[in-house]
Amino acid sequence: MVAKQKILIVDDDANIAELISLYLTKECFETMMVHDGEEALSVFDSFEPNLILLDLMLPGIDGYQVCREVRAKSATPIIMLSAKGEVFDKVLGLELGADDYIIKPFDSKELVARVKAVLRRYQPSKQDVPKSSAKVVEYPDLVINQTNYSVLYKGVPVDMPPKELELLYFLASSPNQVFTREQLLDHIWGYEYIGDTRTVDVHIKRLREKIKDHPAWSLATVWGIGYKFEVRG
Numbered sequence: 001m002v003a004k005q006k007i008l009i010v011d012d013d014a015n016i017a018e019l020i021s022l023y024l025t026k027e028c029f030e031t032m033m034v035h036d037g038e039e040a041l042s043v044f045d046s047f048e049p050n051l052i053l054l055d056l057m058l059p060g061i062d063g064y065q066v067c068r069e070v071r072a073k074s075a076t077p078i079i080m081l082s083a084k085g086e087v088f089d090k091v092l093g094l095e096l097g098a099d100d101y102i103i104k105p106f107d108s109k110e111l112v113a114r115v116k117a118v119l120r121r122y123q124p125s126k127q128d129v130p131k132s133s134a135k136v137v138e139y140p141d142l143v144i145n146q147t148n149y150s151v152l153y154k155g156v157p158v159d160m161p162p163k164e165l166e167l168l169y170f171l172a173s174s175p176n177q178v179f180t181r182e183q184l185l186d187h188i189w190g191y192e193y194i195g196d197t198r199t200v201d202v203h204i205k206r207l208r209e210k211i212k213d214h215p216a217w218s219l220a221t222v223w224g225i226g227y228k229f230e231v232r233g
Contacts, residue, residue, distance in 0.1 A: 003200060004030040005119060008049035010040040010066065011081065012058050016104075020053060023108045024115065037061030048074060051119055054098075056082040056089065064096055071097035075159040077118045081106075096203045099161045121162035122149060137172045139231070140216045144169045153211050160210060167203050168211070171219065171229040180226040200227070224226055 007024050011017040012035045015026055021031040032047050034040050037058045044052075052070065056063035067078055079100040080093045090101045099118050102111060129230050135146035143152040146169045151158040160168075171179065179187075181197035189199060208219055221232040 004028055005050040006030045006032070006047060007042065007115065008052045010035075010037070010052060010058065010063070011055040012036060013055075016055075019108075020111065023112055027116075029115075037063065037066040040066050044070060044074075044076075045206075051077045051079065051115060051122075053079050053081055053115070054167060056080055056093070064092065067093065067096045067098055072161055075161055077122045077161060079114060080117060091194065091198050091202060094199055095206070096115075097161060097206070099163055115213045118162065123164070134157055135169065139172065139214070141214055142172075142217070144172055144210065151211075158210050160207075164203055164207055164210075167200075168206065168207055168219075168229075169229065172217075175229050175231040178222045178225055178228045184226065 005031050008193045009017050009020050009024075009031055009228070011020070011033070014033075014035060017033040017035065017107060018163065021033055024031050027233070032043065032049070034056075038061050040052075040054070040058075041061070054063045054066055058066070062084070063080060067080070070076060070078065076097045077160060079102060080098045081104060082089060082093075082100050083104045093101050099116055099122075102114060137144050143150075144165070146165065149162065149165055151160060151165060151168070168183065170184070170187055181200045184200045185197065204221075213219070216233060217229065217231045220228050222228055
């Protein structure tokens, strides 16, 4: 019997949390509801969720701080929930390591679809994949595998959320080709993010913090246009 994937729901509004839990339980997820940031952090290690749905406006420790502390020790996917619709709030959430951002009120079908999409990216099929169809790019001291969502940098695994890995893989798959921010948004995030080009900058910044430039390659900024994975020699 396949174990159910576990979702930790963090929302101080008990009615909303119960509604989300109902939606997800119907889709065969196991859920746990907590109503403040401190409780979320205390149950994280014992519950071991596959994904966290995290409200921003929480009593005590807010959602931003919860995201920061979880991301410091785990790559578990995080979808932020907020009534705030400002670009600043979305960007801050992404900068802290969130994988997606849903604005309240949300449609139940959209919520479930986004949860499934993030989990699919983060936990790809464990079936054996023929090498010919595996999505892998290799450079000196860097191996990016989008088939099993892993990155090796100087022989050491690097934890990164799905969107960061997908962005790195996309750029590295087309060395020295320049992509505009709009093209990267379209390829990696899809139509709902079009216009929010800061999202790309945030993810590039996080990639550069984890993977430093190499003598043979680098994540290069093309001023006024966008980015490229530059390969030298």
